[in-house]
Amino acid sequence: MLESIDLAKINETIADIIDDHILVCNMDGEIVFTNKAMQTYLGYTDMELKHKSLFDIVEDNNINKAKSFIESASEKPSGWEKLLFVGKDKVVKLHIKIFRKDDLIYIYGNEKYIEYEKIRHKLDIEIANAIKIHKRSLPESIPDNENISFASLYIPAQKLGGDLFDAFKVDNGLLNDFFEQYVCFIADVSGHGLDSAMLAIYVKDTIRSYFRLKHTPGQLLSPKEIINFFVEQYIKEGYPEEYLVCLVLVVFDLNTKELIYCNAGFHKYPLLVRDDEKIVGLNKVGLPITTAIDTDLLKYEDHSLPLSAGMTLFMMSDGLPEQRVNNEFYENRLKELLTEVSCLKPAQIVQKVHKDFTDFLNHEKINDDITLVVVKLPEKSR
Numbered sequence: 001m002l003e004s005i006d007l008a009k010i011n012e013t014i015a016d017i018i019d020d021h022i023l024v025c026n027m028d029g030e031i032v033f034t035n036k037a038m039q040t041y042l043g044y045t046d047m048e049l050k051h052k053s054l055f056d057i058v059e060d061n062n063i064n065k066a067k068s069f070i071e072s073a074s075e076k077p078s079g080w081e082k083l084l085f086v087g088k089d090k091v092v093k094l095h096i097k098i099f100r101k102d103d104l105i106y107i108y109g110n111e112k113y114i115e116y117e118k119i120r121h122k123l124d125i126e127i128a129n130a131i132k133i134h135k136r137s138l139p140e141s142i143p144d145n146e147n148i149s150f151a152s153l154y155i156p157a158q159k160l161g162g163d164l165f166d167a168f169k170v171d172n173g174l175l176n177d178f179f180e181q182y183v184c185f186i187a188d189v190s191g192h193g194l195d196s197a198m199l200a201i202y203v204k205d206t207i208r209s210y211f212r213l214k215h216t217p218g219q220l221l222s223p224k225e226i227i228n229f230f231v232e233q234y235i236k237e238g239y240p241e242e243y244l245v246c247l248v249l250v251v252f253d254l255n256t257k258e259l260i261y262c263n264a265g266f267h268k269y270p271l272l273v274r275d276d277e278k279i280v281g282l283n284k285v286g287l288p289i290t291t292a293i294d295t296d297l298l299k300y301e302d303h304s305l306p307l308s309a310g311m312t313l314f315m316m317s318d319g320l321p322e323q324r325v326n327n328e329f330y331e332n333r334l335k336e337l338l339t340e341v342s343c344l345k346p347a348q349i350v351q352k353v354h355k356d357f358t359d360f361l362n363h364e365k366i367n368d369d370i371t372l373v374v375v376k377l378p379e380k381s382r
Contacts, residue, residue, distance in 0.1 A: 012033070012035075015033075015035040016035050016036045016037075017036075018035070018037065019037055019110055019112065020035075020037060020108050020109065020110045021035070021037045021038040021041050021094060021096075021108065021109050021110060022034065022035040022037065022038055022106070022107070022108045023038050023049075023054070023106075023107045023108075024104055024105065024106055024107070025053070025054045025070075025104070025105050025107070026103065026104060026105070027070065027103055027104075027105065028053070029053040029054040029055050029066075029067075029070065030053055030054075031049050031050055031052055031053065031054060032050070032104070034046060034049045034050075041085075041087070041092060041094070042057060042085055042087040042088060042092065043087045043088030043089050044057075044087070044088050048088075054066060054070075054105075054107075055067070056086075057085050057086050057087075058083065058084070058085060058086065059084035059085065059086055059091055061084070062083055062084045065081075065083065066083060069081065069083075069098050069105075069107075070098075070105050073098050073099055073100035073105055074099065074100055075099060075100060075101055076099060077097045077098070077099040078097050078098045078099065079097070080095045080096070080097060080109075080113075080114065080117070081095065081096055081097070081098070082094075082095050082096075083095075083096055093111075094109045094111065095109050095110075095111060095113070095114045096108065096109035097109060126194070127159065127194060130194050130197055130198065131159055131197075133197075133198075133201065134164075134197045134200070134201060137164060137200075137201045137204055138154060138164065138165070139152075139165075139166050139167060139168070142166075142167040142168070142184075142373075143167060143168065143169055143182055144346075144347075146378060147180065147254055147377075147378065148182055148252060148254065148375065148376070148377055148378075149345065149346050149347075149375070149376050149377075149378075150167045150182075150184065150346060150373060150374070150375050151345075151346030151347040151349065151350045151373070151374045152165060152167070152350065152371075152372065152373045152374070153350045153353060153354055153370065153371070153372040154369075154370065154371050154372075155366060155369070155370035156369050156370075157319065157365075157366050157367065157368050157369050157370075158193070162188060162189040162190065162193075162196030162197060162199070162200055162369055163186070163187065163188050163189075163200065163317050163319070163369035163370075163371040164186075164187045164189075164200035164201065164203060164204050164371075165184070165185065165186045165187070165315075165371050165373050166183075166184070166185055166204055166207070166208075167182065167183070167184040167185075167373060167375075168182070168183055169181070169182050170182065170183060170211065170215070170221065171211070171217075172217040172218055173217040174217065175217045175218040178218065178255075179217075179218055179255055180253075180254040180255055181221055181251060181252065181253050181254070181255075182251070182252040182254070183221070183226075183249065183250070183251055183252075184249070184250050184252070184315065184373055184375060185207060185247060185248060185249040185250070186247070186248055186266070186315050186316070186317055186371055186373060187200055187203040187204070187245060187246065187247045188245075188246040188247075188265075188266070188317040188318065188319075188369070188371070189203070189243065189244070189245050189246075190242070190243055190244040190245075195243075196243075199239070199243060199245070202237075203230065203245060203247065206229070206230050206233050206234070207226060207230060207249070209233075210226050210229045210230070214229060220253070220256070221251045221253065221260070222251075222260070222262075222302055223249040223250065223251055223260055223261055223262035223302055224262045224300045224301055224302045226249055226262075227247060227249055227262050227264050227289075227300050228300065230247065230289070231264075231289055231295070231298050234289055234291075235291060235295055238291065239290075239291055240291070241290060241291050241292035242292075243290060243291075244265065244288045244289070244290050245264070245265070245288060245289040245290065246264060246265035246266045246288045246289075246317075247263075247264045247265065247266075247289060248261065248262070248263045248264070248266045248269070248270060248315060249261065249262055250270065250313070250315065250375075252307065252375070253307075254307070257306060257307045258304050258305070258306060258307060259272075259304060259305045259306070259307055259313070260302050260303070260304045261282050261284075261302070261303055261304075262286070262300050262301065262302055262303070263282065263284060263285045263286060263300075264286050264287065264288060264289050264298075264300055265285065265286065265287060265288025265289065266285060266317075266318070267285060267318065268316060268317070268318040268320075268321050268322070268331075269281050269282050269283050269284075269285055270282040270313055270314060270315045270316075271313070271314045271316075271335070271338060272305070272311060272312070272313050272314075273311065273312045273313075273314070273338060273339060273342040274308060274310070274311050275308070275309075275310055275311075277339045277342060278339075279335060279338065279339060282303070282305075284301065284303045286298075286299070286300045286301070307377060308377070309377060309378065309379055309380050310343075310376075310377060310378070310379045311376070311377050312338075312342045312346075312349070312374065312375070312376045312377075313374070313375040313376075314338055314372065314373075314374055315372070315373040315374075315375070316371060316372045316373070317368070317369060317370070317371040318368065319366065319367065319368030319369045319370045319371065320334065320357070320370050320371070320372055321334055322367070322368065323357070323360070323361070323366060323367055323368070323370075324367070325360060325361060325362060325364050330357065330360055333356070333360060334353070334356075334357075337352065337353060337356055338353075341353070345376065346374040346375065346376050349374045349376075350372065350374055353372060357370070
């Protein structure tokens with residue numbers, strides 16, 4: 001039964017049902033095959049084209065170009081070239097590729113490809129610009145002094161990430177000598193594309209705007225108030241319901257010796273290691289921020305702990321603990337490592353985690369954006 005199958009007929013049928021315009025001719029330009037898409041594009045029937053040469057249907061000013069295509073054709077498809085064809089009713093433009101096989105010249109093209117290439121090129125430029133903007137939104141430096149030290153690790157799952165973090169000393173103007181407060185936050189926006197990256201930048205800009213618009217120098221800082229301010233602005237913007245923003249924000253007040261935090265949706269909550277090397281989870285968690293939830297439910301509270309000498313705080317997005325290789329999550333391995341390295345400086349801790357995580361991956365791709373911020377107080381309090 002298989003011997004009776006006409007493979008040539010099958011190939012011709014396939015060529016006729018695809019959108020590509022296909023024309024096959026010999027080295028002299030005599031047309032031996034066109035598919036229905038090419039026939040329709042030119043306005044000729046199959047029999048009409050089989051009685052023509054390629055040069056009969058190429059516009060006069062393009063004949064030399066067509067001859068050059070045939071002479072230079074190889075088994076490797078050419079790049080896109082524009083050729084003007086004389087259709088039955090009008091001259092038409094077609095972007096084509098050409099290759100040679102078994103002394104036949106294969107010409108194929110599709111104007112949809114060119115439009116796609118234009119769109120893709122434009123999108124590539126936009127994504128490249130978005131990557132630059134997103135990178136600039138990440139802090140160039142974070143506090144590292146004798147009173148408190150920060151270090152960070154950031155690895156996007158794709159070129160553009162939905163994670164963003166920041167850490168900074170609060171500017172209290174003329175009262176800076178009397179107050180020392182530091183803010184650190186991590187935001188995780190659903191998704192990994194252009195929209196997620198831009199929304200992550202919006203999170204940072206909005207939080208920064210709180211300190212321009214709402215903060216009074218010298219006042220006690222409330223993470224809850226900062227997050228509530230963000231929620232208010234987010235709801236006003238009317239972001240689509242499918243987006244989720246998880247945001248955890250921590251204030252280190254070195255004058256009151258207090259750590260105050262508020263968590264909106266991070267189920268992988270910050271971890272604190274004290275002198276006894278036991279991990280304490282800052283596990284008071286509210287709902288993630290989204291317009292899909294009634295605003296009456298988006299209520300958050302501050303939670304506080306006393307600062308102590310040598311304490312180390314680990315803030316991370318879920319991409320790090322939830323990375324899985326061979327059905328094993330990184331979370332348990334990470335927790336063991338954090339207790340071992342908590343005595344080191346934050347920059348050294350980040351290096352250790354990065355190396356161990358890379359070993360764990362064993363060349364596997366990461367599933368989600370990776371963000372880790374390590375904060376450490378000196379061994380002896382001021």
